[in-house]
Amino acid sequence: MLSITRIANHCWLHRPLFTLSNRPSITKLKLSTFSSVEVSCSSDEECDNFLPWLERKAGTKISSVLSIGKSAYGRSLLASKSIEPGDCMLKVPYNVHSEWAPFMSRLPQLGEMHNTIFWSERELDMIRQSSVYQETIKKNVQIEKNFLAVKPAFGHFPEFFDGITFDDFRHAYALVESRAWRSTRGVSLIPFADFLNHDGAAEEVVLSDEDKKLSEVIADRNYSPGDQVLIRYGKFSNATLLLDFGFTLSYNIYDEVRIQVNIPRHDPLCAKKLELLHVHCTPAIEDVNGFSSSQDSFTIKEVRSAKGKGRGIPQSLRAFARVLCSTSSQELSDLAMEAVQNDGRLARHPLKNKTRELEAHWFLLSKITRLVEEHNVSIKSLEPSSSPFMFQKFALRKQMARDLLAGELRVLKSASEWLKNYCTTLSKS
CATH class of the missing domain: 3.90.1420.10 (Rubisco LSMT, substrate-binding domain)
Structure with missing residues (x-):
């Protein structure tokens, strides 16, 4: 059993998207809930058919205790039944770690993402005193270089890439960068687990089982129906969280x-x-x-x-x-x-x-x-x-x-x- 983590790490700026698989592997991933913030959660009716679709695609049961909901932090996973420490809350086979339209359609739209690369000049001016300001500028320059490097190839596949703009490319780049997961196998998207939100104060859990060829999340505490289930993406400061993921914590011990x-x-x-x-x-x-x-x-x-x-x-x-x-x-x-x-x-x-x-x-x-x-x-x-x-x-x-x-x-x-x-x-x- 090995742990798995989100792509972002303590270094902020990222390689071109097409070299992600060369990243080094493994840091530990954690699971818990916000202790200082009360989050109002509700069921997400738009996603009621997503888990059944994913389970049909996977050919196996993925979760019987979690459902997709809405919170102040966007889409999230909620406990649909009581959960006790040690319970396996989800299992996602490796063969569904990438694809498909129903999954992609539920990812955040451009206007819903708050990574600093999407901030206006006026908004960036608010954080000019932080090094995140310069890191954001550097990152946007790097993403634009990546876009210009691959843009000539778009013309060979007009049925897929006709009309793709830099904003479209940057949106896709940010989605993959912030939502992909890294393990010894490389980098992949993990449907359903992708909806888990972050909490910096958490206990360690194992998430990747190389022998069984699946990713799983093990509870470290009791959950009641309706509780939001959260994991720790890594020991990330607010600078990293804001630049790479588009959110901050009110108090972050890793700042x-x-x-x-x-x-x-x-x-x-x-x-x-x-x-x-x-x-x-x-x-x-x-x-x-x-x-x-x-x-x-x-x-x-x-x-x-x-x-x-x-x-x-x-x-x-x-x-x-x-x-x-x-x-x-x-x-x-x-x-x-x-x-x-x-x-x-x-x-x-x-x-x-x-x-x-x-x-x-x-x-x-x-x-x-x-x-x-x-x-x-x-x-x-x-x-x-x-x-x-x-x-x-x-x-x-x-x-x-x-x-x-x-x-x-x-x-x-x-x-x-x-x-x-x-x-x-x-x-x-």
Whole structure:
């Protein structure tokens, strides 16, 4: 038994659609329900004939305890009978993991998707302080390149592709990217399981049985009839959820912030510092989606304790700051020698010069403090409006922008408190 997960991962931008099968396999998938949000659910009469059709296609029973319903999160799966922990709630044979018109017709329409690649310039401006803003622009550029690459082939099959526009292609791209599942077998769509929505706080379940050639979901708790059944797509931040799936959580324990820290070009030691970082730091890596991560890009997660307990600021970011704040060739040489004498990693230990160590961390603190201020301003501009003229779609995306920025602000504040404590402790030592 192996676990299976949605296509999206911690890296945001994706390869062209036609190379999805080359993705690496398997992370764990989880199952639970929202604990802090009450969701009103109702039966979806339009889909009453879908499960019987799917079972006829599969030639086997898929689920006797679930039905398709409607909730605030779109189509979802509801418990139609009482479910207990350990019950198998659905089994979808591998031979129905792709196809067909009745399945495709029930996927979200273009106007129902809220991935940021569909946002207008005005809407994107709400999240300009987040790295999701730039990631969205990059992703749209990549999707357009994919479209232009395959567009010449459309003319050879006019009966299928006549009149296909970039918006049509982007819609199809987003559907497959956000709703496909990955396992050791590669990538596939899993009808019916596709309607399961996401909850970040969940317990692990097994979903893929390679021996039986089917995908299944095992309950980890009791469900009463009418309860919405939810799974965890992965340990995704709101940034990933919004970019790849088109929704956010009001509180996401996996939120993170990606920040850029650059060595100023006017720094007289700029060339030497860049060379030192290139030699001793982890080289730029091309992620599974085909995009390179630069050495001056860092991801900060929430710091659980400002007093030094648990995980603090990433060591790679602190090392970068130590190099950046060096003021002489001798200091850089000392850092290089220390790296060689240890495990090869650069500036992973506090600088012997306490003044320089403080400068490096005060620099980081000033950078993060500025980001905190910018996020505060942006969030304040997104205060809920009581205007009756606000379109529902814009109001929903505005709330998503608040969720995204509020989560990032929480992460930034925790990092700020950790740095303040570190600098204060170091000053007194």
